[in-house]
Amino acid sequence: MRKKRICAIGIGCLISMAVPGAAVFADAPLPSMEAPGGEGSAPAEESSSSSAEGTEAPSEREEPAGPGEGAAAAGGTTIIRDSQSRTDYSEIGPGIGLDKNAESQNQENAGTDFTTLTVSDPVIKPAEKYSYEQMKTDIEALKNRYGTAHMTVNTIGTSADGREIYDIIIGNANAGKHVLIQGAMHAREYMNPLLMMKQIEDALAFYDTGSYNGRNLSDLLNQVAVHFVPMSNPDGVALSQFGLDAIQSADLRDRIQNCYASDTAAGRTSLDFDTYLTRWKANARGVDLNYNFDALWNNASSTWLLPSSSGYKGIGPASEPEAQALVNLINNGCTWVAVLNYHSMGNVIYWDIEGNQVKAKSQHLAQLMSAATGGYQMLYSGGGGGFKDWLQLKDNPVPSITIETGKVDCPMPLSEFENVWAQNRAGWALAADFALLY
Ligand SMILES: [Zn+2]
Secondary structure (H helix, E strand, O other), rough: OOOOOOOOOOOOOOHHHHHHOOOOOOOOOOOOOOOOOOOOHHOOOOOOOOOOOOOOOOOOOOOOOOOOOHHHHHHHHHOOOOOOOHOOOHHHHOOOOHHHHHHHHOOOOOOOOOHHHOOOOOOOOOOOOOOOHHHHHHHHHHHHHHHHEEEEEEEEEOOOOOOOOEEEEEOOOOEEEEEEEEOOOOOOOOHHHHHHHHHHOOOOHHOOOOEEEEEEEHHHHHHHHEEEOOOOOOHHHHHHHHHHHHHHHHHHHHHHHHHHHHHHHHHOOOOOOHHHOOOOOOOOOOOOOOOOOOOOOOOOOOOOOOOOOOOEEEOOOOOOOHHHHHHHHHOOOOOOEEEEEEEEEEEEEEEEEEOOOOOOHHHHHHHHHHHHHOOOOEOOOOOOOOHHHHHHHHOOOEEEEEEOOOOOOOOOOHHHHHHHHHOOHHHHHHHHHHOOOO
């Protein structure tokens, strides 16, 4: 355990910086059941024992209803606190990408809005199954193409099956403010690592020439370090993409087969084994990482009590190396101002939880992101155990939102990427610009 907290970035591997026992919120009151039947609510999950294979709605804690239903259907059963205010930006203070006065003030000497530019011959190329191995290759290729002046690559942990969890910092790693963008905590949601790697390439390609909201990216990224953890659950992604052979540990392979046996026996799945694996959400140990954080964990509305493809919260908060890696990153002493969590699907944004210590800021961030995405609906999330929940409830809370990209079942076909990209390309820059407000 470290004796004092410094902002420990840019020093390579942070794996050894164990931070035991993040703040305990087990005594905090249960989230109120404000959204009975809603996708984000406790009752829905606990009653969804037959949906491990994920026909989406019931088994998804942060994913709304299935194909074709999306945000509208979710909105029908989930508390929407923002349906009015999210379109009334006059009440939310200085806007980002919306406040024309702020934009014009910044516009002098600003470069071209980067969202209007296109990277020629990009390093990052869309693929149906954008893999861990491809990501590793691309990280090196980005270094070769753009240099390392504005890019710091750390690893923050190692997965259960031995894969590195990368933290790619764009901008001034010693900046006074830091934001985190993480994705693929759920295995089958592996379009988001592709989104984030392309975001990284945007930031590098247009670092010196591009602007956002009238501010040069170089200025923005000098003041705010943007951390990307594109693949928080690399084992799960490999399993969902390539099946059981992608897992190297024999013990883990046995465990995964046991998950299938118990899910089948319990009627949680009727899929064949290979298809079951494509729908996998958990890590390779069968723990659903977005229930594994110390946020109302004792009462977290996990959908299942055994290791499984989804819904099992583990034996204790941050019991999983992938969850601990993110906890350690946030506890590294940096000043974290915002966190984006990319999940899929639904084209919605979860921004709140009962007891949220950073309610106004999280709402503001969600409102701005909703506008930037072209109207992702803002929803309340209940339950507990999620990374967003932990960030919002812990000591030194961090404004955080969960963005559910895409409109079809996961794993999403590549044809969905065009919309996901168009709606979310600017997300990282918005988060950095938001950081300057607080
Ligand atoms: Zn998810």
